[in-house]
Amino acid sequence: xxxxxxxxxxxxxxxxxGAAAGMSSAPPDDLAxxxxxxxxxxxxxxxxxxxxxxxxxxxxxxxxxxxxxxxxYVAAAMRAEPSSGGRGGRRGLTERARAWAASVAAGVIxxxxxxxxxxxx
Numbered sequence: 001x002x003x004x005x006x007x008x009x010x011x012x013x014x015x016x017x018g019a020a021a022g023m024s025s026a027p028p029d030d031l032a033x034x035x036x037x038x039x040x041x042x043x044x045x046x047x048x049x050x051x052x053x054x055x056x057x058x059x060x061x062x063x064x065x066x067x068x069x070x071x072x073y074v075a076a077a078m079r080a081e082p083s084s085g086g087r088g089g090r091r092g093l094t095e096r097a098r099a100w101a102a103s104v105a106a107g108v109i110x111x112x113x114x115x116x117x118x119x120x121x
Contacts, residue, residue: 025037028072028076029076029079029080030076031073031076031077031080034069034072034073034076035073037069037073038066038069038070038072038073041065041066041069042062042063042066042069043062045061045062045065045066046058046059046062049061049062
């Protein structure tokens with residue numbers, strides 16, 4: 001998952017300068033600042049990787065170098081999520097079943113019903 005996030009941000013080409021060394025300058029409750037510092041650290045660490053190693057190795061090394069910033073960001077994000085009975089804000093089984101049934105109705109039942117409507121005419 002982290003590799004996908006890193007690849008997405010590096011392919012976009014967002015150039016950030018700075019916070020490669022320390023990740024503690026942002027307040028622990030400021031998600032946007034923590035995320036920006038972590039992304040800046042990853043970009044800077046990736047730029048410092050040797051050109052002779054593979055892209056995947058460079059990405060892994062950059063992520064390893066900035067693990068403290070990632071951990072701080074993830075911890076702050078988890079604290080900020082509304083708690084819903086210990087599920088971390090995720091939808092319950094009943095809600096997911098209803099959403100699935102609605103998607104089936106939209107994707108299967110509605111077209112079949114419209115076909116029968118055409119046959120009746």
